[in-house]
Amino acid sequence: MLTAILLGFLFAFFLVFAGKLFKGKFSVLASLLPLGLFIYFCRFIPAISSGEVIRRSYEWVPSFGVNLSFTLDGLSLLFSLMITGIGFLVFAYTSAYLKGHEYLERFYGYLSAFMGAMLGLVLSDNIISLFVFWELTSISSFFLIGFNNTNPASRKSALTALGITGIGGLFLLLAGLVLGNISGTYTISEMLGMKEAIAGHEYYVLAVIFIFIAAFTKSAQFPFHFWLPGAMKAPTPVSTYLHSATMVKAGIYLLMRFTPVLGDQEIWNTTLIIIGAVTMVYSAIHTLFRTDLKGILAYSTISALGILVFLVGMGTRDTLLAAAVFIIVHALYKATLFLVTGIIDHETGTRDVTALSGLRKVLMPVAIAGFLAAVSSAGIPPSIGFLGKELTYEGTLHSEAFNIILIGAIVLTKILLFYAGFVAGLKPFTGKLPERFTNLHMPGPLMWVPPVFLAVLGMTFGIFPALIQDSIIKPAVTALGADAQDVHLALWHGFNTAFILSLVTIVVGAIMYFVLKPSAKLESFIGKFESFSPKSLLEKGSGFFVIFSGYWTRIFQNGYLRNYVSTIVFFLVVLVGYTMIGNTELKLDYASLSEITIYEMAIAILLICGVLYTVFTKSRLAAVAAMGVVGLAICLIFVFYSAPDLAMTQFSIDTLTVILFVLVLYKLPRYLRLSDYKMRIKDGVLSIAFGAVVAILALEVLSEPVNNEIGDFYAKNAYIMAHGKNVVNVILVDFRGSDTMVEISVLAIAAIGVFGLLKLRLKSSDRIK
Structure with a gap:
């Protein structure tokens, strides 16, 4: 498993030297990496589906209990297959979408490094190593989001995403340290057997809060959601890979992984239900007021992530099953819609849904992919989206936390997602084809085959859910701590309340699609409330932070x-x-002290005089000379106390220090102006x-x-181990040889710096600057 993770980073490093090989027609070869990894993880499906859990561990920092421990169970296998499978299609799609791009090999490097980081994240069984990979996903996604670095909006979006997710990474580290302190281990699988002890600990709430902040920032939960729509400035392959199947689901994975450890507590369940419900409804409403295809997909993604948090918060077997299925549902249809949007933008030059129509006449395969993805997004049979929606409704209805408000929230969200999916996947292809689009041509197969394949896969899994039932879904639910023995996936569950809610969703969603049309007027209307949005409030808060930072800097960093x-x-x-x-x-014990001699008294007086003269003299050179007198007096103390080696060292250092001071200060004014007596x-x-x-x-x-233990050790071993009779010299040269070498190096660097300053000759223009 470690090799599989490192391959992404090694390939990125390889591209630094051989990136030109993956430009042009050979760029598609880069997709062989995720394809090979996908096949590798598919080999484990039979073992995982039979109940086996595969573990690998490599020593890293064993003294702190931090190892590179990896676990492949149902949950990590589900995410690994998504990361590598959709990664393969995105890599292939990129070879055509960014064909001829100047920095194509750089893009592949960022993408492969991100893939390796995501695999490390979902496979890690040590919370500290999980944190390391978590941060690597933030860093690599920063480069991907800001890939169009000449665009100021892209740079700002990348910085915003890095800032928000970086804060979450800090809290994940804190959560790891707190949980390690509670359980005495950083290994997640070992924490599973300490659930009751962890829940009863006084720091349990603190650990939960830290986990929540990490997950909410990464998975764009309200009020940290605003970074994700801004990240749509990235190229379409980035939006497809990061924001439909991988990065934004890292927070969901974190919550799922720690549900068996921290779940079944009121603070855990209630917080997730509330945050998930608010996020899914708030973001779904926003899709009504967007005209940019990527904007619609961004807010529908946030809403889908809210649904997943909501289901995890419910915490029952049914809702965890619904969450596992919905992860696949969302990855398939959302990746398809993003790829379709990329093709539309690539061929027409616009993503404005109000200006797009009739494209089926020139982009028929793409239209088929968009329609099938919209059907799955809307939850219409026989798509897997219908199955996911039915399970979501059933899980919510059967949950102990069920109430009319929650079921109303989930139904409203599904209706709005129906509308958003049809607007993004169907509207651009229906109606009359504008004259300016009549000359469009179909892109190459590398662009339209991936979305068609994903869309067909969504239908296939819906018609034949047994393909994923035992191999993927059951092991994933088991890994979440629920009993999956009697799990049975089927399109038809009978005429029940969940089916009625599905019919209501489809009917109302269809009416909304035909009645409510996206328009610039609606978008401008929602813009009136922008000043009250979390993004605007945070930006205003950052303004106060800038003011405070300036005030702080002027006080403490004044030069x-x-x-x-x-x-x-x-x-x-x-x-x-x-x-x-x-x-x-x-x-x-004053009796143990020796009597003060005349020599010691004389040296003490010399020290005091040297210090006073240094403090009160107005001459720089005189102050330096007085400092030398102080150093000489300390040398004499060492001599009187039978430490001639220390005295010689002190004398050498003090002499060199005085010389350096004189060399540095000799060009400065001769006298000091000490008029500020308060200072x-x-x-x-x-x-x-x-x-x-x-x-x-x-x-x-x-x-x-x-305690003479250390002294006795040096005295006994100085000659035996270091072949030296002078214990002090042996300590400095042998036992502390590295330390002494560093000290000498620092002194040499300082000397070089002083020499450089002495030789510096500035031009008059440079001096003015």
Whole structure:
């Protein structure tokens, strides 16, 4: 499984060097990658359908319990087949849609990296590795959405999508850390046996909230939904792949994967039902006021995602079954409609549904695909969409959370989705063909075959649901923690309440389609409420954030190094001082201290004089020289306390520091102008406080019992392991050799920087700038 995941990234890396091979007529060969992966995952269908769960684990950071653990069960198999199967058709479609594009190989690189990230996400059994792949999907989708980087709208949409989904990624990481703290493991399959312990933990609610934010941002739930319509600025293959079958369903997958762990609790079920219901109704209503085909499909996608969240929130066997079927339903018809829209846009140059009609006369195969997808979207038999709609109604009616408001919400949503599907899939092909479209020609098979195949597949699964019943649907429902033994998929469930609701949906939806026509007037009407939309409110909030950021920056990032140092020292003093306030027991054995000698007294006086002279002198060079005196005094202390090696090191460093200071400062004015006495007083108080804190810490260290274990280890092993008799040298050169090498490297880099500054000769024009 790890190889299957890495192939997407390896192919993207390969395209960096051999991308030219996949331009022109050979670009279709890129689709062999997802096709091969699709065949690979199909091999596991018999084992998964028989109840087997396949696990693979590779050590990554075992000390933290973070491994590359992967699980292939019914749920992950369902998503893997969607990712690779629809990915194959999108790859093939792209070779014709973007034929001759300057950056076609770059697009394939982004697309294959995204595919690898999605596979890693749905197969991960470790929540930390799941987070890593989650973020990789956000990053790769950022490049895909902003592929048309010369268009400012595309760049803005990509940044918006990255910002919203990136926030969700942060909360997913927090959820993983909280769940790891509760359960003692980051492995999702191990959490399944701790459901009651997790639900009873005080941090359960916190973990659930974090999971919700991650899922809602990724799957475009209200009020985080607005990034998805903006992402329609991306090329059609991106919209098809990311926004119908893969990325936007990552949040749905997250909720499904953690339903057996966190579900069956009031906060979990109630929140998902409410958010899902609001999202599906709100977005479905928006489809009435859109004239751009991609805009209609975007809002219908958000509504479909709301339905899935709603069904997962219900949490019963029937609603989880309906959710599993609807995932397939939506992927098939929505991918078809997006591909059809791409063909229309590619051939006519417009996506305005009010300007499109009669295209069946020039694009008949595309019209057939659009019609079949619209039928599936509307839930008309014998499509699989009808089966999904019946299961949704039955699951809602039989749920304990059933009430008239919820059933009304789901029926209204389905009616509006009926309308949206027919507007997007049928209207552009009916009516009279405008004269300007009479010379259109059919695109190549690589463009029209994929949508036709998906549309026919939707009908095939509807007529023969047994094809997916035992192989895909039952294992998926089992993975969700429900009993799928008696699951039986069929178009006809008898004349019952669900069937009546289906008839109502079809009749009312058909009436709406023939009566209500999309128009620019309706679109302008909804535009009047744009200032109250979540997107506008967030943009206004971001304006206040910009103001606050500017204010914060002017205070803390003002360009003065002394202020940065003062801020750091101040917070250090406050934090350390606060922790020491409660520790009043400072016990120091004065009898164990040696008597103060005349030499130590002399050095102390020399130190104090050097410090005072450094503080009060007005000459830069004199201050540097006084600092050298302070360093020399410390060297003498090391000598008196039998540490000649440290003294030599200190002497070398201090001497070099003084020389560097002189070289850097020798061209500056000779004297300092220290007229701001308030600043000097502030710095003085801060310095005294910092010194007092360090002194108290040193006394506390002296009061602690001495542990000679480390010292004894170095003394015993210095000669045996490092062949050195001087323990200090051995520690610096051998036991801490890497640390010492880094310190030397830092010193060398600093010296190079100083040398570069000394050699810098700016032109007069550059100095003015």
